Amino acid sequence: MQSNEERLKSILKDHQTLTVVGGNWGDEGKGKVIDLIMENFEIVVRFSGGANAGHTVYTPAGKKLVSHLIPCGLAQNKTCVLSRGEFFNLELFLKELEESKKILGGKLADIHIDHQAPLWTPYHRYFEHYIESMRGETKIGTTSKGIGPLEGLYKLRLAPLVGFLFEPELLKSSLDSLYKVLSPSFEYLKSQNLLDEAIPSPEEVSKQLLASAPLIKEFVSDTGYFLDQALHDGKRILFEGAQATGLDAWWGTYPYVSSGNSTAAGAALGTGLPVSSFGSPLLVVKTLPTRVGFGPFPSEMWDRQLAMDFAKEHTELFTDKTAAAPFLAEKLRKINSGEAAPSEMSQYFQVLGDERGATTGRGRSIGFLDIPWLLYAIRVNGPKYIALTRFDMLSGIKSMSVVVAYKYDGKVLPKGQLPASWELKDVETVTEDWPCFAEDIGDIDDESRLPRSAQEFLARLQKHLGVPILLVGTGPGREAMVVRN
Ligand code: IMP
Numbered sequence: 001m002q003s004n005e006e007r008l009k010s011i012l013k014d015h016q017t018l019t020v021v022g023g024n025w026g027d028e029g030k031g032k033v034i035d036l037i038m039e040n041f042e043i044v045v046r047f048s049g050g051a052n053a054g055h056t057v058y059t060p061a062g063k064k065l066v067s068h069l070i071p072c073g074l075a076q077n078k079t080c081v082l083s084r085g086e087f088f089n090l091e092l093f094l095k096e097l098e099e100s101k102k103i104l105g106g107k108l109a110d111i112h113i114d115h116q117a118p119l120w121t122p123y124h125r126y127f128e129h130y131i132e133s134m135r136g137e138t139k140i141g142t143t144s145k146g147i148g149p150l151e152g153l154y155k156l157r158l159a160p161l162v163g164f165l166f167e168p169e170l171l172k173s174s175l176d177s178l179y180k181v182l183s184p185s186f187e188y189l190k191s192q193n194l195l196d197e198a199i200p201s202p203e204e205v206s207k208q209l210l211a212s213a214p215l216i217k218e219f220v221s222d223t224g225y226f227l228d229q230a231l232h233d234g235k236r237i238l239f240e241g242a243q244a245t246g247l248d249a250w251w252g253t254y255p256y257v258s259s260g261n262s263t264a265a266g267a268a269l270g271t272g273l274p275v276s277s278f279g280s281p282l283l284v285v286k287t288l289p290t291r292v293g294f295g296p297f298p299s300e301m302w303d304r305q306l307a308m309d310f311a312k313e314h315t316e317l318f319t320d321k322t323a324a325a326p327f328l329a330e331k332l333r334k335i336n337s338g339e340a341a342p343s344e345m346s347q348y349f350q351v352l353g354d355e356r357g358a359t360t361g362r363g364r365s366i367g368f369l370d371i372p373w374l375l376y377a378i379r380v381n382g383p384k385y386i387a388l389t390r391f392d393m394l395s396g397i398k399s400m401s402v403v404v405a406y407k408y409d410g411k412v413l414p415k416g417q418l419p420a421s422w423e424l425k426d427v428e429t430v431t432e433d434w435p436c437f438a439e440d441i442g443d444i445d446d447e448s449r450l451p452r453s454a455q456e457f458l459a460r461l462q463k464h465l466g467v468p469i470l471l472v473g474t475g476p477g478r479e480a481m482v483v484r485n
Contacts, residue, residue, distance in 0.1 A: 004445060004483040005039070011470070011483075012040045017237045017278055019267045020387075022244025023285035023377035025252075025297065027357065027364060029389035029473055030284045031055030034072045034240055036471070036481055037282075041238035043230055044073025044080055045223075047270030048260035049242035050087030050120070050150065052143040054357065058478050063103050069093050070111065071240050074100055078238075079110040079230075083223045085261065085270020086242075087150040088113060088162050089120035090212055113216060114223040115163035121205055123178050123186075124149040126195065130185040133194055140256055141293030143360050151249070151259035153178065162220055165213035168206070175202035224272030231277055239267040239278070245377040246291070253421045256295020264381040280384035283467070285374055287390045288349055290364035292357050296424035299367035299403045302346035310347055311363020317351045324351055336398045353393055368431070370403045371464050372413065378467055379416040386465060389473035391454070392443075392480070397436040404464070405430040434460065443475040447482050458484075 022028045035057040057075040071080040124146030164171040189195040243262035264281040291297045331348035334340035355364040407428040408419045437453040472482040
């Protein structure tokens with residue numbers, strides 16, 4: 001019988017490139033999927049987002065590595081590319097590099113950073129703080145990594161670029177312009193006591209950046225050209241998505257989105273490779289989707305803020321398995337007897353899945369499996385395969401509500417169609433109860449060992465989605481994944 005690795009190898013052998021993207025609102029477990037498949041590729045590329053992402057992978061020695069900026073390929077000594085579409089934060093990059101060196105025992109992969117990627121400065125952080133403060137009720141709930149200001153100001157032609165780190169005059173003049181344009185917002189922050197640190201002058205920022213610049217000089221190049229050459233040389237490339245379809249600046253739930261191109265199309269935009277270099281992507285979706293920050297989430301179980309507060313106020317349930325065990329047992333009993341309120345159902349899955357952000361530590365709000373949303377994500381990304389993560393969350397559950405359609409204005413919406421993003425909060429969900437499985441499927445890595453009811457669940461879901469579910473996550477460990485036939 002073929003092992004999972006062998007099966008994946010034969011499935012992926014015809015893919016010179018593969019793009020992995022998220023189908024929900026992030027945190028789908030893209031890192032784990034990439035971890036599993038990257039041995040089939042030589043180069044791993046980030047094409048959008050920045051330090052707002054957080055991917056967890058493991059080294060061959062089994063050590064955990066959480067990467068924010070550097071592609072997950074670092075863990076397996078792959079060539080790693082931070083392309084032009086990824087916002088570059090020098091300070092965080094160096095920190096991540098140091099931490100990774102420790103974990104990897106000093107050995108480091110070949111790293112390439114695009115010379116024309118937008119460069120983060122502390123001004124982006126202050127400006128984000130200003131924007132979020134001014135928005136009040138309509139704030140986005142960002143990760144505070146300056147991503148929105150970086151992308152926005154880049155499009156206003158006000159971004160310092162990575163290559164300016166080696167062109168002091170250009171760096172200084174771009175920092176001057178940025179400072180001048182943003183200084184009224186800094187004055188406001190100061191006048192309202194919204195900032196408890198002094199704002200550095202362009203000279204100070206420039207000095208600090210230039211002092212660290214030599215540490216990355218060897219990595220900086222034209223990554224678009226490098227990747228194009230690599231493709232011509234027959235190298236196999238994996239494009240690592242960050243954030244997700246629902247957070248894409250154009251096709252997500254605007255304005256409650258991140259600022260990058262996080263659908264599959266972003267891989268071409270962010271790398272400069274022609275669209276013909278990319279086949280259909282692998283879409284990673286979560287059995288029970290989650291969302292952090294604000295914005296519409298049609299299948300959400302409970303209230304966003306309350307779910308986030310719950311995680312903050314009950315950290316012991318997330319960190320102490322002994323404290324969590326009776327809590328989970330009681331909630332599961334209530335779920336299966338139909339007594340659980342939506343809040344309790346949400347709390348059960350939040351604790352069970354340790355649903356807290358890898359970058360911000362904020363609690364994630366949980367939703368029911370949402371087929372109409374996934375059909376939209378499929379429409380936008382056109383995936384060849386689906387990876388369904390955290391399927392084991394349904395272990396021991398008798399039956400689960402699954403959203404099978406949206407109704408807007410009393411009418412069922414056709415498959416793949418969503419109302420406008422500002423109307424999404426008003427959709428009604430049409431649900432069905434789907435039998436789940438009494439057995440614990442945790443850590444099963446072979447399809448034939450999945451209980452029949454779990455296989456039926458997958459077959460039913462696949463029929464609705466019309467795309468093969470290739471991978472099924474069955475637990476947090478790296479081996480806990482089924483590769484389906
Ligand atoms: P930003 O990306 O920091 O601008 O945040 C915009 C929205 O995207 C907020 O709701 C964030 O919580 C969300 N977001 C950004 N990156 C991630 C991620 O990697 N996982 C989940 N949510 C994210």
